[in-house]
Each structure stands twice: as C-alpha cells, then as structure tokens.
Amino acid sequence: MVSLNESRVDVLVLGAGPAGVMCGNALARAGVNVRIVDKRAVRVAAGQADGIQPRTIEVLQSYGLADCLHSKAALMVMAAFYNPGPKGIERIGRVPDVTAPTARYPYEATLHQGEIEAIFLDSMKKEGLQVERPIVPIALQISDDPEELADPRAYPVKVVLKHLAKESGDDTEIVRAKFVVGADGAHSWVRKTLGFSMDGEQTDFVWGVVDIVPSEVTDFPDIRNKSAIHSTNGSCMVIPREGDKIRLYIQLSDTDAVNPQTGRVDLGRYDPERLLKVANKIFRPYTIHAIPDQIDWWTIYQIGQRVASRFTAHERVFIAGDACHTHSPKAGQGMNASMNDTHNLAWKLTHVLRGWADISLLKTYEFERRKYAQDLIAFDKEFSALFSEKLREDGEGHGPTYEEFIGAFQNYGNFSSGVGVHYSPSAVTDPLYQAAAENLIIGQRLLPHVLVRAADAREVNIQDLAPSDSRFKLFVFPGVHADKVASFLERPEGFFNRRRDACSVITIMCGEKATVNHLAVPPVLRPHWTKVLLDDTDITGTRGGWIHERYGISRMAGAIVVVRPDGYVGTVAPLDKLTVLDDYFGSFMLST
Structure with a gap:
C-alpha cells in the first residue's frame, strides 16, 4: 500500500512557468510560507515565450530584477514594415516599436523563456525557495465548510502530489494548503479539475515559429529590427533576440499544416527546413539562411482566443497565466499577461495571510484580471488579423491598407505595452476624488x-x-x-x-x-x-x-x-x- 506523507503550507503553486515563478518569487520575498512544484524535470532550455513589454519591465524593476533582464536581453527599439513590390517585398516605413508616450522603458526586451524563468529562480533561491521537480498533482479537494473557507488561518485545500522521480512506494504526498495557485499552462490540470470552461474560439490562422541564428549570406536589411512583412506569398514577422539569434513567425496554409481527419495542427507536416523554405518565399528578393547547428527551437500552432469562465474557486484555489487565457503570441502578450496575473495576486494573498486585510480582498483578483483577459482577447483578435491578412492596395483585396495597419499598430501601443491597463472601481480602486x-x-x-x-x-x-x-x-x-x-x-x-x-x-x-x-x-x-x-x-x-x-x-x-x-x-x-x-x-x- 502506498504511504502518504502529509505537510502543510500557506500557498502551494502548481507550475513553474512565468506565472508560477513570478508568484513564488513575490510570495517568498514577502516572507510567505510557499512551495512551488512543476512536472518538468528541468526548466525550459529554449524557445517558448520571449517578449517582455515596457510595463512588465517596470514590474521587474519593482522587484529589483530589471538590470538582470537588461544584461541578457535584446532590445527592440524600431519596427519596420514591408509590403509587396514589383520585385518582391519592399520596405515602406519604420516607426518606434513602442508607441506609448508614458513608457519608462520605450522598447520591448526579448529573451527566451528559460532565461526569464532563471531570473526568478535565482531570486527565489536567495529567499530559500526552489522549484520541486518533477511533481504533478493527482487530486484536489476543497472543503465545503463555510466557516473553514472564511477563516484565513484554516487549511481548506487538500492536494495529492505525485513525485515522478521516485520509484518506491512513498511517491505520493498530501499537502494541506491555505491557498493554491494553478499556474500549470494552457492544458491546466487545475482548471479542468475545478470544472472551469475555456470560452472563445479557434481561428483559421496557422503560423510556424522558428528560432535561428542567421548566416552571413542573409541579406534582409532589417534583421535586427522587429519587422512585419506582408507579401503575395503570405506574412511573416521578424523578432530580434539575444545575441545573434532571431525568431521568425511564418504564416502557413491551413491545408498544409492541419490534419484533415483531426482538424488539429500536425507537427509531422513541417520541420525547420520547410518553415525556412516558406519564409524565403515571403522574403523575396531577400534570403534568410540559418547556421545549420543554430536552429534552437521551432513549432507550429493555430491561434486560439479563449478566457476561462472563472479564475478562482471560493477564493482558495486560483488559476493564472495560460491556465486562464490563451491568444496569439505575435503581440507579445502571453508571458506578460501571465506574470502580471500573479503580480496582482501575490500581494493580496500576502495581506490576507499577514492578517492585514480581510479575505474578501481576494475577490478583486478575478474581478480585475478576468476583465483584463477579456480586453486582451478583443485586442488580440484585431491585432492577429492585422498580421494574418494581406494588405489592401489600390482598392483591391479585403485586408487593411498600409496606412490603416500603421495607424492600428500605433493606436494599440498603450495596450500592447501594458502601460494602459486600467482596473475598474473596486474595494482597492476608488476614483471618487x-x-x-x-x-x-x-x-x-x-x-x-x-x-x-x-x-x-x-x-x-x-x-x-x-x-x-x-x-x-x-x-x-x-x-x-x-x-x-x-x-x-x-x-x-x-x-x-x-x-x-x-x-x-x-x-x-x-x-x-x-x-x-x-x-x-x-x-x-x-x-x-x-x-x-x-x-x-x-x-x-x-x-x-x-x-x-x-x-x-x-x-x-x-x-x-x-x-x-x-x-x-x-x-x-x-x-x-x-x-x-x-x-x-x-x-x-x-x-x-
């Protein structure tokens, strides 16, 4: 029979992606008794999310971590735009990448997700907190006693954890927690266990992404600027990355990328070489060549835009990050939204746990962040469509004109940079005076x-x-x-x-x-x-x-x-x- 070890903790964080490590770090710095577990045996080594927006840099600065980001990341200052021309694509303009007049940091920083997580992991370690790996939750139960749920000193959540690296009979553990944060990604076990739905839709847009170091024969002049490219062969976006690396987002045909029997994206239909062939058709008359052994990561995906029906159960179990909202990666919002979810939640948990605030304060987490997520999806629908549709020229076609595209890009600046996030009136936001x-x-x-x-x-x-x-x-x-x-x-x-x-x-x-x-x-x-x-x-x-x-x-x-x-x-x-x-x-x- 499996022996069950048992422990208690104030906050149990499930998942050590960007939302999880932001949460763990913030709580540990506040002196909260917190544990963070993750199913991955090691942290992300390459790829995944990579863009840090101006507001998120401000947040990192507030934790004393912005200097570490700046020492490793690439900075995107300018954005270039290309349209079809007589010989292929041609540049039609450059503008500042960030068009938010109040931005303290008027640029985006790019760095692969593993390095961003490492910034938090190093900070957490100084507070005596490390991610426990590889561990997965296998059961979650919330007390139905109203008095227990209303008492911030109680431990009304029971989670059973399975330690995947253990082969003996003591591979499971019972954790009794005051609060649980599910930061366990788009396929969140916590969300599914709570029975929360993901409301929204899947678009028809299919994109490939590949991280490469371009070789010397690459002749695209804006390879170190953020570049939005529309061509007669599709669309592409260039994202400069740390060191000599770049990321390419490449529009794909759904007939090529989607399995007709399952209706889902089929990774077996592409590889990095085929993605680069598609990219080179878009880039004509320019060429993009990768150094063969410097293709770090690639994937293909179909854009889904969804928000969870709830962000919390009884203000005792919360979900954050991709567990409660999914959208296109091209606007650089995913990791930023995820980290700002738990930046919002951590201080509220701290106040309740310290006895500074009533437990009702935690209701403002879902109130503020779910409304933001809904606004984000609305923004993402427009923004992703801009990059997926061909630009209209001389009255022909159905997409935006170049002028409309640039205008929208600049008008979206306050939202996409994060500096325009606005929380509605609540117990902690009173606009009376x-x-x-x-x-x-x-x-x-x-x-x-x-x-x-x-x-x-x-x-x-x-x-x-x-x-x-x-x-x-x-x-x-x-x-x-x-x-x-x-x-x-x-x-x-x-x-x-x-x-x-x-x-x-x-x-x-x-x-x-x-x-x-x-x-x-x-x-x-x-x-x-x-x-x-x-x-x-x-x-x-x-x-x-x-x-x-x-x-x-x-x-x-x-x-x-x-x-x-x-x-x-x-x-x-x-x-x-x-x-x-x-x-x-x-x-x-x-x-x-």
Missing part, C-alpha cells in the same frame, strides 16, 4: 517621473519609491499643509496608526534643492531621509521637475496619492477630505 490628481488615472499604474531627493540632491524615479514589497505607498503632496497632514496621520484611531506595518509614506515637496531643509518636514512625513523628495530638476537642469503639473495636482492644495503594492493607483485624497482614506482602507484592511 480623481479631480485632485486629474492626470494620474486611478486604476492605472503610477506614472514614471524623475524627482530630486531633498537630502542629497540625487535624482530618483518615483516608481523606484514604490517597490513591490507588499506595502501601500502614501505619496504625500503636502502643498502648504504639511502640519495638517501630519496631524491626520498621527491620530491614534486612524488607519495609518492601526496599520503602519502595511503602509509607507513618501513626501514630495515644492522647493529648490539649493535651499530646502528636509529636516523641517514633520517626522511622520519623513520616516527616512530618502523618503523626502523635491519637485525640482536634477543638477544638470535637464531631468525632473513639474511633477505636480504632470499629475494634475495643485501646488497649493496638494493631495495624497495611494499606490497599491502592485504599483497601481488605488485612490487619491484631497487634503480637505482626508477622512476618505479611513473609508478606503477600512473597506478591506483589518485593524491591529
């Missing part, structure tokens, strides 16, 4: 801006004052009311004194670096010398200044901007309505 910071949209991420530190005149980006450390940030713009704000925060009965451990204060003053005395700021508004900033330019006079005008905050009246632990603006309080902060935090935060 939006007018107090009219240009800083409540429900969107904190806009980057350079400030000057009052104590030493060093320049600092405001986003770096809001790291992902599980705490809310109160950005105090005191105007002429610093003493009034200090008195409010120091009230014994106020939210801040009751939950100082869950909040950080940063003060942004009007003043000049040459004359300001940061010690004149009331102590509660300067918890550390690095937390008092000036709305002034740096010593060169070229960076920073005018943050009040940028955010739409009155220099005299001031305001308090509340930034959530995930970097999104939660609410804004005018200084003559400060009690709204008690109402905001009181709606989900527990007293000490």
Whole structure:
C-alpha cells in the first residue's frame, strides 16, 4: 500500500512557468510560507515565450530584477514594415516599436523563456525557495465548510502530489494548503479539475515559429529590427533576440499544416527546413539562411482566443497565466499577461495571510484580471488579423491598407505595452476624488517621473519609491499643509496608526534643492531621509521637475496619492477630505 506523507503550507503553486515563478518569487520575498512544484524535470532550455513589454519591465524593476533582464536581453527599439513590390517585398516605413508616450522603458526586451524563468529562480533561491521537480498533482479537494473557507488561518485545500522521480512506494504526498495557485499552462490540470470552461474560439490562422541564428549570406536589411512583412506569398514577422539569434513567425496554409481527419495542427507536416523554405518565399528578393547547428527551437500552432469562465474557486484555489487565457503570441502578450496575473495576486494573498486585510480582498483578483483577459482577447483578435491578412492596395483585396495597419499598430501601443491597463472601481480602486490628481488615472499604474531627493540632491524615479514589497505607498503632496497632514496621520484611531506595518509614506515637496531643509518636514512625513523628495530638476537642469503639473495636482492644495503594492493607483485624497482614506482602507484592511 502506498504511504502518504502529509505537510502543510500557506500557498502551494502548481507550475513553474512565468506565472508560477513570478508568484513564488513575490510570495517568498514577502516572507510567505510557499512551495512551488512543476512536472518538468528541468526548466525550459529554449524557445517558448520571449517578449517582455515596457510595463512588465517596470514590474521587474519593482522587484529589483530589471538590470538582470537588461544584461541578457535584446532590445527592440524600431519596427519596420514591408509590403509587396514589383520585385518582391519592399520596405515602406519604420516607426518606434513602442508607441506609448508614458513608457519608462520605450522598447520591448526579448529573451527566451528559460532565461526569464532563471531570473526568478535565482531570486527565489536567495529567499530559500526552489522549484520541486518533477511533481504533478493527482487530486484536489476543497472543503465545503463555510466557516473553514472564511477563516484565513484554516487549511481548506487538500492536494495529492505525485513525485515522478521516485520509484518506491512513498511517491505520493498530501499537502494541506491555505491557498493554491494553478499556474500549470494552457492544458491546466487545475482548471479542468475545478470544472472551469475555456470560452472563445479557434481561428483559421496557422503560423510556424522558428528560432535561428542567421548566416552571413542573409541579406534582409532589417534583421535586427522587429519587422512585419506582408507579401503575395503570405506574412511573416521578424523578432530580434539575444545575441545573434532571431525568431521568425511564418504564416502557413491551413491545408498544409492541419490534419484533415483531426482538424488539429500536425507537427509531422513541417520541420525547420520547410518553415525556412516558406519564409524565403515571403522574403523575396531577400534570403534568410540559418547556421545549420543554430536552429534552437521551432513549432507550429493555430491561434486560439479563449478566457476561462472563472479564475478562482471560493477564493482558495486560483488559476493564472495560460491556465486562464490563451491568444496569439505575435503581440507579445502571453508571458506578460501571465506574470502580471500573479503580480496582482501575490500581494493580496500576502495581506490576507499577514492578517492585514480581510479575505474578501481576494475577490478583486478575478474581478480585475478576468476583465483584463477579456480586453486582451478583443485586442488580440484585431491585432492577429492585422498580421494574418494581406494588405489592401489600390482598392483591391479585403485586408487593411498600409496606412490603416500603421495607424492600428500605433493606436494599440498603450495596450500592447501594458502601460494602459486600467482596473475598474473596486474595494482597492476608488476614483471618487480623481479631480485632485486629474492626470494620474486611478486604476492605472503610477506614472514614471524623475524627482530630486531633498537630502542629497540625487535624482530618483518615483516608481523606484514604490517597490513591490507588499506595502501601500502614501505619496504625500503636502502643498502648504504639511502640519495638517501630519496631524491626520498621527491620530491614534486612524488607519495609518492601526496599520503602519502595511503602509509607507513618501513626501514630495515644492522647493529648490539649493535651499530646502528636509529636516523641517514633520517626522511622520519623513520616516527616512530618502523618503523626502523635491519637485525640482536634477543638477544638470535637464531631468525632473513639474511633477505636480504632470499629475494634475495643485501646488497649493496638494493631495495624497495611494499606490497599491502592485504599483497601481488605488485612490487619491484631497487634503480637505482626508477622512476618505479611513473609508478606503477600512473597506478591506483589518485593524491591529
């Protein structure tokens, strides 16, 4: 008889892809008791997802991981566009790859999924957390006791894990968890076990993808730029990658790639050489040749656009990433959406587990991320169609014109870059006093801006004052009311004194670096010398200044901007309505 070992854990993460390692790393850094398991014996070695969008780079920066990404990745700065010409394809224009005016990082970074996962794995290891492999879940049970489900100290989820590397009779284990996160991919066992459907449709578009190092005879001039190519022989996209590598997305005929009996894509009908033959027909008069032993990875796929019917069961088991949304890879959204799912979830789990917030806070995960996933699918339908249809010329054909294509590419910039994600009103997103910071949209991420530190005149980006450390940030713009704000925060009965451990204060003053005395700021508004900033330019006079005008905050009246632990603006309080902060935090935060 198989012996069953038993253990307990606060959070069990099933799957160590991008969503899983983001979750594991965030929870481990927050001091949460977490385990992460994966069915793969080793991490991804090549291929898979590869694009990191500007907002996701900001998120990585908030965890202190952006420098590691930049040291390894390629950066896509320009995008080139090709159309059919008299001798084949010809370039018709180049534009910046990222068309999002508020992007702190105005480019995409490309690096294969295994290396991106490795960034998180290394960070997790420093916190004492490693992925346990190869392990698969074989049973999951959630308690039906309402009192147990409502108690964040209870362990209402039972998961049976099978250790695939063990051959003896003790290869199974029972884990009792407070919460479970299913980050186990598009064919998610967790989703299927919970009975959640994937709602949407399969398109007729079939694409091949191959990662190669082009040889010296390759003569395509934009091989190191993101390139969208439409030809009389189909469409292709070039993605420059780390080192000398590139990725090709190649449009295929469904009659060639799909098995007529099963209706599914048949990998046996293609190989890398055949994909490159198709690509070279599209690239004429240019040629693409791969160094033979430098073809890293390839696959073919049919675009499916689906969203799970639910993202959580009883706010005790959650699904994230490809487990709850699938779409075209060409817009570079999959890995980004996946990591931002668990970036959204991890801080909420942390607050509940620490006793900072009521368990009802976890309802906002599905509310926010499922709406985002639906918006993503709508975007992806339009975006993937743009790249799959031939461009219309001289009134002929049914696809977009070049002008329409470029216009759509640029108009989609805010969404595709991730900087335009907007969460609807909820317990943690209250737009009641939006007018107090009219240009800083409540429900969107904190806009980057350079400030000057009052104590030493060093320049600092405001986003770096809001790291992902599980705490809310109160950005105090005191105007002429610093003493009034200090008195409010120091009230014994106020939210801040009751939950100082869950909040950080940063003060942004009007003043000049040459004359300001940061010690004149009331102590509660300067918890550390690095937390008092000036709305002034740096010593060169070229960076920073005018943050009040940028955010739409009155220099005299001031305001308090509340930034959530995930970097999104939660609410804004005018200084003559400060009690709204008690109402905001009181709606989900527990007293000490």
